[in-house]
Amino acid sequence: MYQTNFPREFKEGFLWGGATAANQVEGGWNIDEKGLTTAEVVRKAENRTELTFNEVTKESIKDAIADSTDTLYPKRRGVDFYHNYREDIRLFAEMGFKAYRMSIAWARIFPNGDELEPNEAGLAFYDRVFDELAKYNIEPVVTLSHYEMPLALTVKQNGWVSRKTITSFTRYTEVVFKRYRNKVKYWLTFNEINAGTFGFMGTGAVDSALSEDEKLQLRYQALHHQFIASALAVTQGHTINPEFKIGSMLARMQTYPLTPNPVDVRAAQENDNLNLFFTDVQVRGEYPEFMNRYLSEHQVKLVMEPDDEKIIKMGTVDFISFSYYMSTVTSANNAGDKSVGNMLNGEKNPYLETSEWGWQVDPVGLRISLNEMWNRYHVPLFIVENGLGAADQLEADGSVHDEYRINYLREHITQMKEAVKDGVDLMGYTMWGCIDLISASTSEMSKRYGFIYVDQDDDGHGSLKRYKKDSFDWYQHVIDTNGREM
Numbered sequence: 453m454y455q456t457n458f459p460r461e462f463k464e465g466f467l468w469g470g471a472t473a474a475n476q477v478e479g480g481w482n483i484d485e486k487g488l489t490t491a492e493v494v495r496k497a498e499n500r501t502e503l504t505f506n507e508v509t510k511e512s513i514k515d516a517i518a519d520s521t522d523t524l525y526p527k528r529r530g531v532d533f534y535h536n537y538r539e540d541i542r543l544f545a546e547m548g549f550k551a552y553r554m555s556i557a558w559a560r561i562f563p564n565g566d567e568l569e570p571n572e573a574g575l576a577f578y579d580r581v582f583d584e585l586a587k588y589n590i591e592p593v594v595t596l597s598h599y600e601m602p603l604a605l606t607v608k609q610n611g612w613v614s615r616k617t618i619t620s621f622t623r624y625t626e627v628v629f630k631r632y633r634n635k636v637k638y639w640l641t642f643n644e645i646n647a648g649t650f651g652f653m654g655t656g657a658v659d660s661a662l663s664e665d666e667k668l669q670l671r672y673q674a675l676h677h678q679f680i681a682s683a684l685a686v687t688q689g690h691t692i693n694p695e696f697k698i699g700s701m702l703a704r705m706q707t708y709p710l711t712p713n714p715v716d717v718r719a720a721q722e723n724d725n726l727n728l729f730f731t732d733v734q735v736r737g738e739y740p741e742f743m744n745r746y747l748s749e750h751q752v753k754l755v756m757e758p759d760d761e762k763i764i765k766m767g768t769v770d771f772i773s774f775s776y777y778m779s780t781v782t783s784a785n786n787a788g789d790k791s792v793g794n795m796l797n798g799e800k801n802p803y804l805e806t807s808e809w810g811w812q813v814d815p816v817g818l819r820i821s822l823n824e825m826w827n828r829y830h831v832p833l834f835i836v837e838n839g840l841g842a843a844d845q846l847e848a849d850g851s852v853h854d855e856y857r858i859n860y861l862r863e864h865i866t867q868m869k870e871a872v873k874d875g876v877d878l879m880g881y882t883m884w885g886c887i888d889l890i891s892a893s894t895s896e897m898s899k900r901y902g903f904i905y906v907d908q909d910d911d912g913h914g915s916l917k918r919y920k921k922d923s924f925d926w927y928q929h930v931i932d933t934n935g936r937e938m
């Protein structure tokens with residue numbers, strides 16, 4: 453039936469806000485009984501394309517454990533949200549945030565990942581943070597594992613490669629679901645679960661000495677264990693509080709064929725499927741057929757237990773959350789072995805600008821992704837990361853003129869609104885890096901995302917003083933008008 457009353461605006465109660473992650477913002481890496489995490493043994497990259505999380509070895513971990521400083525490992529210091537959370541949350545409230553996406557550091561709750569009893573000091577910290585958010589009616593959106601896990605589980609059983617890690621994870625989720633059942637409604641299981649195909653940062657598994665085929669086998673087995681853990685946590689969470697809304701979280705890799713040559717179009721379709729495979733499993737509750745072919749053609753033999761299919765089918769998510777920064781280009785002969793920027797494989801897109809870190813900026817691609825994901829799944833969507841990493845400059849008067857970030861965000865929010873008019877059910881938007889923090893891929897501080905500038909450099913020098921950028925007031929108005937005025 454042709455309708456003339458399609459939605460034209462973001463819905464009332466749209467969850468405008470910002471996003472961070474414990475390992476990139478908190479600091480306080482070795483206080484209040486917290487254990488070392490996998491993020492805190494990754495050193496800072498020497499250049500913008502070096503991915504040091506891929507170079508972690510058993511030896512480098514031993515050296516890192518012996519190092520009691522934060523000099524080589526920037527994620528140990530973050531931007532000291534651990535002590536500054538009240539001021540930071542007040543600034544988020546001043547912008548009018550409805551939601552704040554954050555993560556719990558598993559190693560604050562279980563320092564070695566599998567103790568019998570949780571660490572009360574860690575639980576108490578997040579109680580304080582959630583109570584501070586509640587003062588301003590800001591909804592926490594909590595990621596249970598955001599590019600970190602207790603390092604002890606890597607040392608003991610190579611992270612997610614071991615099926616035993618599932619039990620440790622669901623013990624951790626049981627504790628935090630119960631502790632915060634009346635303070636947190638929105639939960640995400642694994643941040644960018646597809647990053648497990650990148651290795652250590654996603655799986656906590658050391659595999660740098662293996663061949664590509666061996667890595668593929670190990671990583672898809674680790675990912676299978678994460679799918680089981682995620683599904684068990686969803687079922688468990690719904691039992692503890694039926695009001696919980698628990699989502700999956702995907703790094704959306706929108707890609708286009710290099711030419712209209714059908715072989716390039718097919719190659720792009722395969723890359724798109726390899727990206728949406730993760731959401732297929734977590735939303736539909738089963739492995740898609742194309743993946744069974746892909747795994748067998750790549751000699752990956754997953755070890756599954758008899759109940760695994762039932763567990764995955766039962767533990768499907770309530771919504772899909774995802775990050776979106778850029779798009780890529782696929783051709784039949786590159787098949788992902790070239791790198792554009794520092795996180796992606798692909799060819800250059802001559803129609804798109806590139807960020808200072810080589811990411812191809814593509815606002816229309818966000819509308820394309822929103823439509824594709826809505827049409828494929830028909831479950832609510834939530835953009836929990838979108839933003840521009842840039843080398844912002846603090847002026848002598850304490851101002852930061854980040855017009856380029858306002859333009860990036862305005863263009864992406866404009867395309868979000870188009871997708872809403874296309875009929876997409878969009879829950880919210882938490883801009884990534886609402887406060888400057890440590891970069892996930894390179895551990896740089898100088899790759900700044902925030903509405904709030906933090907005075908700290910790549911080597912950890914600075915006052916940690918916070919400054920409002922020009923984008924701070926701009927975003928406040930966007931929220932105040934529910935996206936009508938940008």
Ligand code: BGP
Binds near residue numbers: 599837841884890894
């Ligand atoms: C995503 C991560 C975030 C965030 C973002 C920006 O992959 O989920 O943690 O860091 O990317 O990436 P980067 O920090 O490498 O610029």
